[in-house]
Amino acid sequence: MALHQALQRAVRAEFPSVGQAAYLDTACIGIAPRTAVRAVRDFVDQVHQVPPDSGTAHHGRLNRARDAARPRVAELIGAQARDIALMESATHALNTAALALPLASGDVVAVPETEYIQMGVTWSQLESRGVKICRIPHEDGSITVDTIDRYLDFHVSALALSSVQWTTGFRADIASISELCRERGIMLLVDGAQHIGAVPFDVSRTPVDVLVSSGHKWLNSPFGTGFLYLSPGIRPRLNRPLHGFFAADPPAATWGEAFLRPDTDPFQEFTYTDDARAWETGGTANYPGGIGLSAAVDLILAHGIDEVWARVFSLTEHLLEGLLRTGVHIVTPRAVEHRSGIVTFTTGHNASDIALAERLSASGVAVSVRYSGGMGGIRVSCHWFNSPADVDRLLATVSGAPQARRGRRPAARGVRSPAQRSTASRHP
Missing domain, CATH: 3.40.640.10 (Type I PLP-dependent aspartate aminotransferase-like (Major domain))
Incomplete structure (x- = not known):
């Protein structure tokens, strides 16, 4: 999890507020660097x-x-x-x-x-x-x-x-x-x-x-x-x-x-x-x-998108490994080729997902709850300005929260089952 020295200096210089809280919600809104603000x-x-x-x-x-x-x-x-x-x-x-x-x-x-x-x-x-x-x-x-x-x-x-x-x-x-x-x-x-x-x-x-x-x-x-x-x-x-x-x-x-x-x-x-x-x-x-x-x-561009992605991937890997120990259901695929900066997990119930997100917010961790097409849960976004400490702060709160039975997923009204999809017309 070592952060490249040049990138570490850039983070400290460009995003001075990131140490104040664990902001893991870039998929909603990013944080403008000092360069852009200037x-x-x-x-x-x-x-x-x-x-x-x-x-x-x-x-x-x-x-x-x-x-x-x-x-x-x-x-x-x-x-x-x-x-x-x-x-x-x-x-x-x-x-x-x-x-x-x-x-x-x-x-x-x-x-x-x-x-x-x-x-x-x-x-x-x-x-x-x-x-x-x-x-x-x-x-x-x-x-x-x-x-x-x-x-x-x-x-x-x-x-x-x-x-x-x-x-x-x-x-x-x-x-x-x-x-x-x-x-x-x-x-x-x-x-x-x-x-x-x-x-x-x-x-x-x-x-x-x-x-x-x-x-x-x-x-x-x-x-x-x-x-x-x-x-x-x-x-x-x-x-x-x-x-x-x-x-x-x-x-x-x-x-x-x-x-x-x-x-x-x-x-x-x-x-x-x-x-x-x-x-x-x-x-x-x-x-x-x-x-x-x-x-x-x-x-x-100055630091390189490949280096940014390496940082993002490292943080999401750390997050996924930690979530596996908490008993939640991980919605995001583990295959490397399908990974991004977003990791989504669910307790198995929509109401408890919302409650856990509120608990995270109260502990200084910003995330979102998002669903579409019957899929979703608590969405965590790791960007290059985040740190392993941000992830650990989230994991500590999740580990201390009451969890639903592992593997259950929230039901969503109007979502077709796989069997229903196979018999549905392809075109309206």
């Missing part, structure tokens, strides 16, 4: 002052500062800067992608039934356009390649899933799923909100058409941030649901120069870039968020 404060100080030249020049500087987030995000996921659109959240990115995909009446989008609520909300809205939703069942919280294979028939146009499930921490085999989709001509959209920033994800090695993520969780960015990755191959096929002029090519060297020309016509035909930036709102943006995201990602 960048946002510098922005606030800057906009508090009268610009040294003009508002137009000032606006240009802010745009360039925000734009710096694109190459940093791209480097983190093995992409190019032109593949990245900056978003306000994973929800913003997901909705933008859903409206952009070339889906027509009768097309089917396959979505696992344990997904985050927004995934269901987003795709369900397309049903008014005749798009159908195919719900893929889980196997004890796991979304396996074999199960997906059975549901990706010729009716399916797109598959949308999380690379890491938000309730169980199950990490899907995106490489194999990507291969399945490519073989069948199915568009693949991945929600990486519980993945990016903790576990490596390289789109150059694991091709996906679309990747969305929030910034305020594992990337430790301020709120109101996220990104949308659009592969070079998918962009020519996409619609643009929004048309902001900042996403178009200016009719002069810059938009500031275009505003100076008497012949500037608001109704002229503008040419939109073929970069992913064309799918941003194209208006005045969330500058402090983008600037904070840039700084937060830069910190991860």
Whole structure:
């Protein structure tokens, strides 16, 4: 469990408050590092002052500062800067992608039934356009390649899933799923909100058409941030649901120069870039968020995502080994290839899970209780700023709590049994 010396110094310098409590809830909200906070404060100080030249020049500087987030995000996921659109959240990115995909009446989008609520909300809205939703069942919280294979028939146009499930921490085999989709001509959209920033994800090695993520969780960015990755191959096929002029090519060297020309016509035909930036709102943006995201990602890049993941994995391994001795049921899979920064366990009853989470909170340990599709429990999130002492503090509280019979799981209303799933229609 020894922490690399450089990483240890970074944690102490960048996250000075982490020793005050055992914060094991990054899957809900991350902690912004001092570097990101300083960048946002510098922005606030800057906009508090009268610009040294003009508002137009000032606006240009802010745009360039925000734009710096694109190459940093791209480097983190093995992409190019032109593949990245900056978003306000994973929800913003997901909705933008859903409206952009070339889906027509009768097309089917396959979505696992344990997904985050927004995934269901987003795709369900397309049903008014005749798009159908195919719900893929889980196997004890796991979304396996074999199960997906059975549901990706010729009716399916797109598959949308999380690379890491938000309730169980199950990490899907995106490489194999990507291969399945490519073989069948199915568009693949991945929600990486519980993945990016903790576990490596390289789109150059694991091709996906679309990747969305929030910034305020594992990337430790301020709120109101996220990104949308659009592969070079998918962009020519996409619609643009929004048309902001900042996403178009200016009719002069810059938009500031275009505003100076008497012949500037608001109704002229503008040419939109073929970069992913064309799918941003194209208006005045969330500058402090983008600037904070840039700084937060830069910190991860400075130490390396592989080292961050090694730290996260070590902490989750320590947690799993300790939980095995407490008598709770561990929901998260033990297989290394399906691990993430999330470990979920249950006492066997929803009410006692909630009570134990409250007991943990009272003892200075922050966790969440999360369920979806009948799976879930007490969700623990270990990130690179956590320590073995944080995990030990949780284990001490869990060990001292009355436990339900090992192996029992909480029942969830409306969840189909495996037998019911096998007889259910694949498509609505």
